[in-house]
Amino acid sequence: MSTWPPKGDWQPQPLPRRIAPDPVPPSRTESDLEDKAFREAVIAITASVAEDLKDTRDRDEARQVIRARVQRWAQDQIVNDGPLSFATQRRLVEAVTDERYELGVLTPYIKDDQVESIDINGCDQVWITYSDGTCVRGPAVAPTDDDLIKMIQMWALHKSYSPREFSAANPLLNVALRPGENEEGVGVRLSATMAVTQRPCASIRCHRLVDITLKDLLRLGTVNQSLHDFLQAAVLTRLNIVITGGTAAGKTTLLRALASVIDPMERLATLESDYELFLDKLTHRHANVVAFQVRQANSEGVGAIGLDALIPHSLRKNIKRIIVGEVRSDEIIAMFEAMNTGHPGSMCTIHTDGTEEIFNRIVMLWTRGARASTPPSVIHINTGETIDLVVHLRMDPETNTRFVSEVLEVLPPADSELPSRNHIYRPTGPAGRAMPDITPQCLPKLKQAGFDPALLDPRAATWKTA
Numbered sequence: 190m191s192t193w194p195p196k197g198d199w200q201p202q203p204l205p206r207r208i209a210p211d212p213v214p215p216s217r218t219e220s221d222l223e224d225k226a227f228r229e230a231v232i233a234i235t236a237s238v239a240e241d242l243k244d245t246r247d248r249d250e251a252r253q254v255i256r257a258r259v260q261r262w263a264q265d266q267i268v269n270d271g272p273l274s275f276a277t278q279r280r281l282v283e284a285v286t287d288e289r290y291e292l293g294v295l296t297p298y299i300k301d302d303q304v305e306s307i308d309i310n311g312c313d314q315v316w317i318t319y320s321d322g323t324c325v326r327g328p329a330v331a332p333t334d335d336d337l338i339k340m341i342q343m344w345a346l347h348k349s350y351s352p353r354e355f356s357a358a359n360p361l362l363n364v365a366l367r368p369g370e371n372e373e374g375v376g377v378r379l380s381a382t383m384a385v386t387q388r389p390c391a392s393i394r395c396h397r398l399v400d401i402t403l404k405d406l407l408r409l410g411t412v413n414q415s416l417h418d419f420l421q422a423a424v425l426t427r428l429n430i431v432i433t434g435g436t437a438a439g440k441t442t443l444l445r446a447l448a449s450v451i452d453p454m455e456r457l458a459t460l461e462s463d464y465e466l467f468l469d470k471l472t473h474r475h476a477n478v479v480a481f482q483v484r485q486a487n488s489e490g491v492g493a494i495g496l497d498a499l500i501p502h503s504l505r506k507n508i509k510r511i512i513v514g515e516v517r518s519d520e521i522i523a524m525f526e527a528m529n530t531g532h533p534g535s536m537c538t539i540h541t542d543g544t545e546e547i548f549n550r551i552v553m554l555w556t557r558g559a560r561a562s563t564p565p566s567v568i569h570i571n572t573g574e575t576i577d578l579v580v581h582l583r584m585d586p587e588t589n590t591r592f593v594s595e596v597l598e599v600l601p602p603a604d605s606e607l608p609s610r611n612h613i614y615r616p617t618g619p620a621g622r623a624m625p626d627i628t629p630q631c632l633p634k635l636k637q638a639g640f641d642p643a644l645l646d647p648r649a650a651t652w653k654t655a
Contacts (some may be wrong), residue, residue, distance in 0.1 A: 299395060305320050419635065459512045464482050503527075
């Protein structure tokens with residue numbers, strides 16, 4: 190874990206009084222270049238090399254260009270401020286390189302495996318949230334809000350998997366960023382806003398658990414042994430699974446872990462609004478993956494391609510299962526059709542606060558688009574015939590750890606309009622963790638995949654929460 194910047198309240202350092210240089214100015218050390226001036230220098234040098242590095246992707250080649258520009262900049266400062274030490278010049282080269290190819294002053298936080306998110310409310314209001322729930326003040330990321338906007342624009346163009354515009358005309362940005370050269374196991378998601386907020390704002394989510402398995406989640410306490418074996422068998426027997434939970438509950442992480450159970454040679458399609466799953470990068474686990482991402486409209490408002498179009502298109506690629514990062518709108522219709530037309534074992538996530546809310550949530554998503562007139566009863570029939578399991582995640586408020594709290598077996602409607610359901614696991618364990626409650630109708634299939642029914646005995650489903 191990085192030791193800089195340290196946890197704790199960060200306060201900007203006061204500017205030193207400017208002192209007239211000696212006739213032969215002494216060389217300034219790294220500490221003599223105070224924070225604000227250093228950041229201004231980084232921004233200025235980064236802007237000055239932007240054109241030269243426009244088509245440069247090789248980091249070593251770029252570093253040579255940046256080093257030459259820093260040397261010229263340092264020479265320009267001698268007249269007023271004295272020679273700049275070689276140590277500070279090296280620091281400037283690294284800072285400008287980070288600004289261009291990583292996330293500038295935030296890079297140490299991205300590399301800190303204990304940091305979960307970074308929230309920026311203007312250039313000088315930065316908050317760092319750690320995996321234990323601690324939230325501390327971070328350093329200013331830019332001298333001004335205008336510089337912050339330019340920084341975000343640079344990230345969106347040069348650090349994203351799909352370059353996107355961030356401007357007054359397009360003030361809402363959501364994009365997945367490429368990790369740094371030594372951070373292949375980290376997924377970084379950026380959400381930024383300008384013009385519609387008083388100051389430019391940004392939130393950065395760091396997905397640390399990219400190459401993750403169910404066994405890893407067992408070790409971390411997200412599942413117990415009973416759930417581990419149950420979910421593993423559910424994937425192997427090709428049940429259709431929906432993962433639910435609130436914001437930052439660990440839905441994407443669990444989706445990756447469930448996907449790790451799939452045969453490495455099985456052909457998959459991942460479909461996302463912004464790349465976050467990265468299964469196509471995990472070639473040792475998934476050798477045959479087609480990764481789709483939606484396309485936003487251009488500046489004229491045309492050319493958008495949504496998940497509702499990508500899902501049916503992906504099915505023409507000889508796909509065996511589809512995995513949707515998050516269902517947010519009427520693409521739920523295409524998702525259901527895929528699950529019902531020769532693609533069992535497909536999975537997705539949906540944002541809800543409880544398993545019982547999933548049915549009304551699906552109705553709401555379904556009726557957002559062209560099929561708004563579809564009666565809820567018809568949607569519930571589709572839900573009951575399509576989804577096999579709903580797995581719900583929660584966060585322990587005491588420890589900030591994520592865990593599975595419920596597993597619901599979904600069946601076609603019987604005595605009411607809503608789908609029938611069996612609460613296979615209920616939140617009756619420590620702090621609401623899932624405990625076995627009822628034998629599911631899918632048990633014969635699970636047994637064929639190697640599941641031991643004895644694990645549905647509550648005595649065999651203990652949790653390690655220490």
